[in-house]
Amino acid sequence: MKRVASPHPQWRKSTHSNSMSGDCVEVAGVGDMIALRDSKAPNGPILPLHPTAWHNLLARLKDG
Structure with missing residues (x-):
């Protein structure tokens, strides 16, 4: 994921949402x-x- 220093980040929805x-x-x-938020x-x-915590989170989610 491209990280940009911006006051208005470009949020993307999870494909699993x-x-x-x-x-x-x-x-x-x-x-x-990496920032996460609830779209609601x-x-x-x-x-x-x-980024290390993000990758660890993704690995744990994939492992179930």
């Missing part, structure tokens, strides 16, 4: 961090992750 139920996670590169609350809290 269910648009019918509204349960969506969005991700964006912010500076040298775009002005709500953001979870910033170091």
Whole structure:
């Protein structure tokens, strides 16, 4: 993922999100961090992750 230092990150929805139920996670590169947010609350809290933590999270999710 391209990380850009921008006050307006380009959020992307997870391909595994269910648009019918509204349960969506969005991700964006912010500076040298990866940011996650709930798409139902775009002005709500953001979870910033170091790229290593992001990759570890993805690996754990894939492992089930």
